[in-house]
Amino acid sequence: MSTISKVALAGATGNLGPVILKELVDAGFQVTVLTRKDSTSDKSLPPSVTAVAVDYDSLDSLTSALKGHDAVVSTIGGTALSKQLLLVQAAVKAGVKRFLPSEFGSNTAVEKVSSLPVYKDKVEVQNALKAAAASGSLTYTFVYNGPFLDWGLLIGFLIDIKNKQVTLYDNGERVFSATTLSSIGKAVVGVLRHPAETANRPVYVQDTATSLKKLLALAKNATGPDGWKEEVVAVDDIVAGAWAELKSPNPDPPKFIFPFIRATIFGEGYESLYKNLDNELLGIKGLSDAELQELVNKFAK
Structure with a gap:
């Protein structure tokens, strides 16, 4: 070509x-x-x-x-x-x-x-x-590329560092790919x-394979462990709620769009952890654990 x-x-x-x-x-x-x-x-x-x-x-x-x-x-x-x-x-x-x-x-x-x-x-x-x-x-x-890693930390889509809040979908242990x-x-x-x-x-492509719990641990390293509000939510529940909202007489888009998107990142069976990466071909170096901690630290200031 x-x-x-x-x-x-x-x-x-x-x-x-x-x-x-x-x-x-x-x-x-x-x-x-x-x-x-x-x-x-x-x-x-x-x-x-x-x-x-x-x-x-x-x-x-x-x-x-x-x-x-x-x-x-x-x-x-x-x-x-x-x-x-x-x-x-x-x-x-x-x-x-x-x-x-x-x-x-x-x-x-x-x-x-x-x-x-x-x-x-x-x-x-x-x-x-x-x-x-x-x-x-x-x-x-x-x-x-999975969720936008830096944007997700900036606006609190992945974890709200500045307000010390996190929702742990399915306990937050599922690993997913994320990219800056x-x-x-x-x-x-x-x-x-x-x-x-x-x-x-x-x-x-991915910069890192991580989980909400890992990001939470990194955030606690950056801000200190005290004062965090952690909520555990089942992905199946947010998906059910999204379908119910979509079928209502006047559905509110944010109430079904974002739950569906979150499900594809944090839920089971959506293959959000990429196993066959094209990083090397495309020149993506990825982040080490130390570099990921540095990135999280930036959003804790």
Whole structure:
């Protein structure tokens, strides 16, 4: 497969987009950021980056923007995930070689994960890419990295260090893979630098394999052991609650979206501990126990 040099990034805002953009630029790729017509985010882009305003509901607009690009990386999130379906069509029409959709999380290659309603849009995009690849139109890579490690510590999604609070799902002993934002960006770079080895398959990366109890122990090392509030919750209970909320007359999205996501990280049978890693191929060094403690210490200040 020929070299990839020109990359279009859809979704350069949010938590992950800016980090992937930085890693792409630092690695020497020629990057175009796709922005919405009413967006002001292009004002803060690095000088070497080109911003192109697009209409995500227009095939012609997207196709025109993608012409001449070797790859598309998408970090589109939330309710806009389905916009990627038209982006895939545009990539095919524009002759794009590689498409990395907005995965970057739980292991949707596992049926127990992909069957959850919160991943419906992601699965539809995967199917569209697989169909395009089967016809020889383009290739794809799905990047799986588990929860964002540094972001999860910062906002208290994994463990709330500053307020000394933690919810131990299924006692907090289950080990899962987790990756920092910067390493996810480096994994994207690694995929684009190894197009033949990463074509039409998922890749798995992690900075560490850890558990909530291990993170709690590290947090107690950083803050001291006193004053912590620990709650034990069964994953089966939060999944049942999420389904009940979803079936209610007026479901509240946060009450079913986040429980389902937490289940795929902390629950049994969701294969959140990645055993066949692509770290070496993609240049992900991972964190030692000492480095993980240093990372936790940063969020205890």
